[in-house]
Amino acid sequence: MTRKILFLCLLVFALPVNASTINIFACEPEWAALAEEIGGQKISLFTATTAFQDPHHIEARPSLLAKARNSDLLFCTGADLEAGWLPILLRKSGNGRIQSGETGHLMAADHVDLLEARQKVDRSMGDVHARGNPHIHLDPRNIVPIADELTKRLMQIDPANESYYESRLSDFSKRWKKALVKWEKQSAAIRRMPIVVHHRSWVYLENWLALREVATLEPKPGVPPTSKHLANVVSTLKNEPARAVIRSPYQDTRASQWLEKQTGITAILLPYTVGGTEAAKDLFTLFDDTISRLQKAIN
């Protein structure tokens, strides 16, 4: 009897071991895209959110728990972007590999400098994160150290394929450096372009391309636009006109379209992440499309 039970236990615990590929749980599409660049054929990938989902407000659904339980590497933004759901997944998954401090716990924000870090955070400020603004992937220069760290982790988790990951990283880095030069050239015309944004999810893009954020549609981060605040935005724009009103695919279109009607400033959708527009198929085309949409708005 005992032997039978032992055998059953062994059988059950042997099931999750899938030697052929590394299971990666990516919280957002941009990290899934990066994991694909470095991991190639050696990984199997699950992306917890789409470009049309607000990563702040996801529920810890059963499907996400099942995936978290079986993953070898958790690849997320961190800096509290996923504070509403990721801690629940970690605690309930019963998976030791992806817990904080382990090799399988990779938070991209831990490997770049964050903008807008604050000494003190309270509720009157809206949905702000003490550690800084978490929308780091929109500065393509941030991708470089994150890709390095990801490669390190993959090599530790799967040492048999060390050279595979290393060569994919060096190939990716070469292409990325070239693209950075190209984007910086292309963006000459849009530098210092004044813009209105829906949510403060564009600070890294603004920082990179030296865009000027004139106003925000949300009165406070994470608080939906109010008519009173929008009226203030209209009067700000009279003194300081902007060239485009920018929103991401998961943000409500109504506020930016209303502002377009009132002021004649073009409302545009930027992909924000991979999959946000049809053209933004991977990390490279994400920035290609972002720049081309900004260029169109200025012409």
Place this chain on the structure above:
Amino acid sequence: MNLSKSFAVCAAAMASAFGYDAALAETKLEPSLIIDLRAASYSQDPEEYSLPGFQLGGEGGLSDEGLSLGHTEFSMSGIFADKIEGKFTAVIHHHMNEVEADMEELWFQTIGLGNGLTFKGGRFFSDIGYLNNKHPHMWDFADEPLVYRAMLGGQYNDDGLQASWIAPTETYWRIGVEAFKGAQYPFTSIGNHNLDTYTIFTKIGGDIDESQSWQLGLSYLQGDSLLRQSGHDHEHEDEHADEDHAGEEHEPAFSGDSEIIGLDFVYKWAPGGNPRNRSFVFQMEYFHQRENGRVDMLHEDVVEESTSYKGRQNGAYLQGVYKFHPHWKAGLRYDRLFSDNSGDADILEEAGLASDYDPYRASAMLAWLPNEYTTLRFQYNYDKSRPETDHQFLVQFVYSFGAHGAHQF
């Protein structure tokens, strides 16, 4: 802060037992406070509330008429050395026009043990059913479903141990077992407490597409009772009974074994996977209870009459809640209970366990959620718990301080 100190000491003991002596240096306790204020108006006397065919126990019953303190909670939680999570919750609430304080939770749980395994110990809410382990401020209605009131005394929490396992499958599948002391309703604080009350539960769930998800649960609960009476503090109730009725009242008490089988199902729809903007949640639970033993009629703690008793009870509710705007939710709920109890007809009649009436209730609610921390809820119940119609109006205000709100499924 004596409570948080003793909590930290417990945590340290646990941590060192598990070999994490350095744990406390990294420990960060997060306090949280949930304020729950409510106002209620009833067209029938709430003191006379009963559910014919069922014994009302634990915290089952109506909240006080007029303004009162609902389930106001203070809790401390923390993670020790990234390996053990602990939580302590104290509750203050109004019950029978008195303010009461209770230690509702004090538990420790392993984190990331591996292979999908998690162990928990202490005082905690059992994971049976869907609503049972959720704190009342997370519910979509201001009061519990009738079946929770009738069979679980509101919610079942007790001192015990839990082991659970998530299977390595594509579809979420969790199974767990719990062993409890059996000192809380539907069991009794008298009698032996050798962790002989147990539960088994399983949950399966997944996504249909990016907008739709579901979860199905099955649970089983089994335990014994000795002289189980209505009300969660029966000595105190007896005093009242003596004063009010000059010793004429007979209190029914159940002794025997109880088992409950439960089925729960939840379906959620959120367009594009953004539940913050718009969502619809359908939820239903069904419980079947079987009790075998005897019912004694007590008078001043002396048994005056007895009957052998076989309780066969069913209860269910279903509800739909539509979030039609980021700040507004509206919902409907329907509750129904059935019983088919057998024993001496006269004694069951006197004990309120006669099965000649099936209680039901229909509820409508509207909630305003100006931000993540605040809820203002208006609710109307067309309550037929008793044959007389009770028009119940409830207003509930919930505000939470502290830890970031968790978006649990």
